[in-house]
Amino acid sequence: MIPTRSIALRLGALFAAAALGVFALIGIALHRVFDHAIEAHQFEELDTKFRDIEYFIKRVRTPEQWAHIHEKLDALTPPDGSTRYWIWSDDPDVQYGASRAEIASISGGRSDGDAGRGQAIIERHEAPMVTRNEYFPADANHPALRFMVGIDSTPFLRTEREFEQALIAWSTLGVILVAVLGYWAARFGLLPLQRISREAQQIGVTHLSQRLDTKRLPRELSDLGLSFNGALDRLEGAYQKLEAFNADVTHELRTPLANLIGQTQVALSRERTAGELEETLQSNLEELERLRSIISDMLFLARADQGEKAMSLAPASLAEEVHKTVEFLDLITDEAGVTVRVEGDASAPVERSLLRRAITNLLHNAIRHTQSRDEIVVRLSETEADAQIAISNPGPAIPREHIGRIFDRFYRIDSARPNSGENHGLGLSIVKAVASMHAGTVFASSDNGMTTVGFTVARATAASR
């Protein structure tokens, strides 16, 4: 079955419409030419007959000769009346043909001294006669008279009708042929599309790396193919990220769960003192807290992914917030032997606890990667559109392939995951989530022994909603 919105069908119909238009134009033009030719032909015949008789009329010398002309006219008038002659005059000897009453109407050259072509409609005659008449003023040889020749236009009309019918029939046939051929041509021309469709159908979750073969596509379709492949690239990337994320989540959850199950089983396998059991419970609680922390961070990230925006926004000085955070992390910087310097200021409407959380994560991350006695610099700046927090720390350059991914969930530069209970690899993802909740972005760079990581928050109220 052909789908109603088939391109081939539509193209076929369009071709047919175009053909119909073209044939109609040609048909009308041909019809005109043919009409003119037939008319010229009629007039030629009429003129010949007219001139023959005119010759005799002009050579009449005696009234007796009129009878001779009448005989000649009788002979020239065929029995079917397809050619008729009339002579009108006041002299009954000159008068020839039926009376005027037989002619229902006549056009062309009717007043005296006038001559011309026209039509005469004869009673009981289906088609009008094409006529030519002329007025001969009285002279020495004959009285004033009007002579008219008429030929029947029926054969001409019939020919014309036949021509019209043939024209319509052939044109119709032509239109149908064009439509059918156009449809087949379109089907043939669209074959590459069907191939794309077949190839696309084969792409599934298990064949995500498969792509459309754009080299074999015609020029018009190669753009589509490339765009499609681009979309697949992005999807594959996202899918792989998701898969890696799932694997990471499973891993992160499995470790504490294994600890929980194992140590509980060990504890229950023997009689234990209350102290030992308490010890087990406390250890369990630590693992459970770790699980809870991972889950609540993941929920937080999921909410940001779903497009949740920061609620209760209040205008804040970012320098003030950074100072608060620095104060919070004071003991840690102290233990690590690093110092923190804050430069500049910026203001933006923010949800304070979210902002502090992001700054804490960034600073904590910087402290962990900074050598003792080095300095971390927090730079604050603002533009019309957004406020920026950039945290720089001296340290070995992070390779390019890693720097772009440090905001990915559970991403660790050294793939052997150090399973420290405190850091489950979501810190920078949370920074990214906080930035996006404030309609901002994150950035990271690493060169000349300086690593800079930071984020922006929108300042425009429309963007922050």
Add this chain to the structure above:
Amino acid sequence: MKILVVEDELKMADYLGRGLTEQGYTVDQAHNGIDGQHLALQCDYDVIVLDVMLPGLDGFSLLRSLRAVKDTPVIMLTARERIEDRVQGLREGADDYLVKPFSFLELVARLQALTRRGRAQERMYESSHLRVGDLHIDMLSRKVVRDGLRIDLTAKEFALLSVLARRSGEVLSKTVIAELVWDMNFDSNTNVVEVAIKRLRAKIDGPYAKNLLHTVRGMGYVLEERHESVAIERVT
């Protein structure tokens, strides 16, 4: 102090009942919305702990019918951390809100804040002089003395000590401490509180035979005078 716990998850209902009873509350339980509504309307409670997802009648509907009659404080519990839930809960008249998984300590803290017992304690918080064992804290002059000897503390150490001393005997989680001392109300995943406690402990407990600042593993920290018998019992 009477509490109604409306919770269909039996394990959670069980430990909430046990834990809250041990905290000195009288606990009634309902395991579905219908029973919960009946109890909530018939009896007078000081506070109600109400799950959102309940069989029979959901938490929001129960809350609505309760609010039509009385103003018993209500804490909602939900597994879904969705803003709509929070907004709906608060609009229907819930007084507080906890997302599962929540810490039991946090629930107790919120319950105290909602009940008169909490308010009574607030008054104690405002007193200018605190004492835990032989440790004396003068809130006005910011002087700390233990066993007759003056202890020098930094501003943050003093803030930390006063938070612990005001809630002496109460286990404070790291998150609560971070919020009360540094105004950081989120899980920071840093060891700031551990380091701060370590330093404070070195100053107030270090030279003394009897420790006042205790770590409760997996839960947090508590400042209290423990009697020897308790300590011995714990060690063995």
